[in-house]
Amino acid sequence: MKVYIVLFLFFLVALAVALLVPNVNLITNRFLRIDRSNPEKFEPYECGIPKIKPLTGHYFAFFYIVALIFLLFDLETVFLFPWAVAFRELGVLGIVEVFLFVGILLVGFVYAIFKGALKWE
């Protein structure tokens, strides 16, 4: 139990630090800094290279979708492992449950295929 409490107190301290540090920094900054702002200062790269295009464009996110789908199905097959180990004890009910589980997974899989989530364009 004590571990939990210590952890929790740590959480509180971290919270306080997280709240204090940026704000204190910014406030002190505000008063200490020398204000010589010009347009270049607000560029993303202050070193002088002009930007090519605005930053608001889209970027290719498809890779992440594939990765996510892989992760999902991969993880969920892990759930089959404990079932296989305890197969005899669980009996018929266990088989039914696994079929339900795989069935639901299958629906998700069908959905992913039909929506073209696995089609690399």
Add this chain to the structure above:
Amino acid sequence: MGLNLKLLFPEFFVLASAIVGILIDLFLPKRVKNGFFATFSVFILFVSVFLVIFSSPFVPETAFNSFVKKDLLTGLSQVLILFSSLIAVFVSYGFLKKFDTDYIGEFYYTLLFAVFGAMLMVSANELATLFVSLEVMSISVYILSALFKKDYRGKEVALKYFIMGSVGAAVVVYGFALLYGLSGSTVYEEVGRAISTLSFPVLLSLALVISGFLFKLGAVPFHGWTPDVYHGAPTPVTLFMGAVVKIAAFVALLKLFYPVFLPLVSEWGEVFAVIGVVSAFAGALMALRQENVKRMLAYSAISHTGVVLAALVSLPAVAIFSVLFYLFAYAFMTVAAFGFISLLTGKGFSGENISDWRNLYSRSPFLALSLVVIFMSLAGIPPLFGFWAKFYILVALVKAGKVGVAVAILVASAISLYFYLRPVVYAFMKEGEAVLPPVEPFEFGAVVVTVFFLIVFGLFPELISQVSLFALSSFLRGMI
């Protein structure tokens, strides 16, 4: 003990239909989707209402090795959830006609998943079940907010709500973990046995669980997300959030706190009272200057939440009764109010701002009168439904001797009268053109039905109070 699966039949029915919905969605052409899925969802929800009515036991029963416990409190709140969802579907049908999306099927079956989560949440009798069902509901709602084309506000809301929701979930799970550490079990009865005094670990877990719930309900220190999310989400989704999520969270709170933390009722009751009064005031004050009705209703939701939370400080049985009654009224009022807003919004028409409602009376006297009923009910003007809800809570508080809390709530309601009157004043008094989008008959019907109920239950509140008393007695039977 035992599985007792038939008790969970309504939940499974909704879940299975949602999964079937996924498959059907893949094979339907887009133009029939809206009509088909609306009919499908209405049918499923309607059947579920009857399933819930016939399967809810008066003597509490458990299933899944006590992971789930059903009584009439559960049954009643499930009926209320299903009713609100039905109205949400009707409103969505019109809304989807007006606003374009590629995800029509997704919208409806995600809604069904959310309904499933809410239904499971009010029957949970175990911490993990509660948490999982809470997440099923919440994640579905995050998805629902982001489904419309070109609706960047909605997408922003989904992300914001998701981030905030995960923080809330983390906190609540921390609390659950502490409770498990204390008692060695996650079933309510077992956990309750391990808790008798307010030792430091108990205090911590209690505080975390309370915080998690207060976040989900949007009470004051945790309310930051409420206005943004209510404002930004598509109106039918806001309707769903406002009604269903609130009901589920409140009933889950009742079902968790009274059996588990009963010995500490005086402590957490006080906490809820303080937070409640603060929320009631803060919500009312912040709503005063809102020009956007959805945002205003979000603050009003904070205020209403505060009122209900404050009721928890009264004597347990009376508190449960008055909260249940209030939830009934609140669900009907929220559904009606957001349905009304959705009715007035359309492509090219923004019906969300108070100024858009100028002189509504001359365009449609009937809608203007519905507006009066809805907002006066929210304000708690007799003889409408909202009045009785507030009345019972005040009676409960006065009976428990908490006159100060009662007076504070009265004052907060008096303040809130101002901003509830503003739309009415605009609709009747101001010069201007109220432009109405073409009225969708189903949306219109949904609003008319709820407004009708607001009046009928206002005139005959004993209909609801008797039902609530019945549910209360069933719930109390499970606690002894």
Add this chain to the structure above:
Amino acid sequence: MGVGFLIAVLPLVSFLLAGFGVLFGWKSFKRRSHYFGLVTVGTSLFLSFYVLFKVTKGVVLTEEWFNWVISGGLSASFGAYIDSLTAIMLVVVTFVSFFVHMYSIGYMHEDPGYDRFFAYLGLFTFSMLVLVLSPNFLQLFFGWEAVGLSSYLLIGFWFKRKRAADAAIKAFIMNRIGDFLFILGVVAVFWVFGSLDFHKVFSQAGAVSAATLSLISFLLLGGAVGKSAQFPLHTWLPDAMEGPTPISALIHAATMVAAGVFMVARCSPIFDGGYILPIVGAIGVITAFGAATVGLTQFDIKRVLAYSTLSQLGYMFAALGIGAYVYAMFHLFTHAFFKALLFLGSGNVIHAMSGEQDIRKMGGLYKYMKITAACFIIGTLALVGIPPFAGFFSKDKIISAAYANGHLVFWFFLVGGALLTALYMGRLVFMVFFGEERFDTREMKHLHESPAVMTVPLIFLAVPSIFAGFLGGWFEEFLKSSIPNHVREISHSAELLLITITVSLALLGLLIAAVIYYWKKISPEVFTESPVLRPIYLLLYNKYYFDEIYNFVFVRGVAFGLGRIYAFFDKYVIDGIVNGVAYFTSWCGEVLRLTQTGVVNNYVAYFGIGVVTVILLLLLV
């Protein structure tokens, strides 16, 4: 169910029929909407007389329409409790309402909201009857709010006019203040007595301490002061004259504003037990005298009548305050007739002058509209208290009772008020109906007597204005079965002397008015321009600056101050603390403010603060 139910529900039927016509835009209903009102309210009037005859035989009718079971031993039923007090009120309400319905056919003839008007009239009549019939505080409160609502709707009937809309809101807010106290009073009654039923509450009133009763009656009095527009909540009534004139006659003269008097009379056991009665009397006397002085200076025909209503309601409150409940009710009874008569008469005048309400632009109307003028003069004589008109009997009883019970200060100001009443009513009559014609010649063309549908109600109201006074003795005996009347006996000669004083002062008032405004021996400018009297004149002309004071203290002071605070809140707190610490941070560095994630971060930070708050709360309690 029973006859009481029928009386109350019939006007509701009229409201619903006409209301549906409005909602669905049924053309065929629009021109016929007055039939619903005439038939239903006429039937109610007939039934009210029937009930009155039944009650005179000494029966008290009770009915239970339906019962509300509310938790915790609070079961409130809707029903009727008809004793002599209620029976009298029923007759007054349905009688005046019926003739106002009839009159409105003519007066509202060309208004586009014809059907809406009759719908509201039905709603008002229903609400007022429910109020009057109530056997418990809950129904009383229901009726109380419902008449307030219909009054609000009718004052703002021409809501396109800004003044009307403003007046409606003003009335609403003023009544809110009173109603807030009233509902606290009802809650207090339930708290103390454990019931809301009149019968149970009043029978236990003797067993409760006087201090508690004082508190309850003070709260209830708050409601009465708001509804009956007594000092200091009186300012809404003159503004309410923005509504259509028949409404002023029905709601703001005869019935609704008298609801406060009725309620205090009904709750006499509670008021008798407390120490609050002198305050009631003082409020009444202040209003009676103060409103009369203001009435002297106004130029709007309806406003003069409105201040006279305030003043007469003040007399009723004064009567309540000295314990003469029956006399208060008697004055209410007679006042309803002659004040409704005066308002409807003024409606005819305004109608003939095509909407002109300024009496400086009238004059010499007698020869154009003889019936209206005659009826108006009858009403005036009744109001001024010239025997044998109705007002003489009722007002004189109040003044004598004030003397008999030893309230000499009250008596002095009430007599003074009687003089002022004669003065301003004389001024009104002479300026409107006699003297030279000051209106444009353009208006001469359509200057005519109103159609019969607008003069017949006047004649019917004139009859009780003349003769109702003779019912005094019977009335007193009849009402004593339901409410007390604490008046000490005084010798016959003393009474005669008092009557002589009052009547001669009234005649003197009329005489002065005639000298100034008819024979024009003295110019009114003598008073308004003289350096001594001018400040007083301005004070009165501006109604003691009540509107300005309230505006300054409440609207500007409180609302404006609050607005400032909200603006401050908006700028620094809502953008800042409430939306997270975003503003604080952004105040330090503008860049962070522009990023949305900053806000969510701050929500999360707020969440953390919330958790700590909950822990602290748990530790503290």
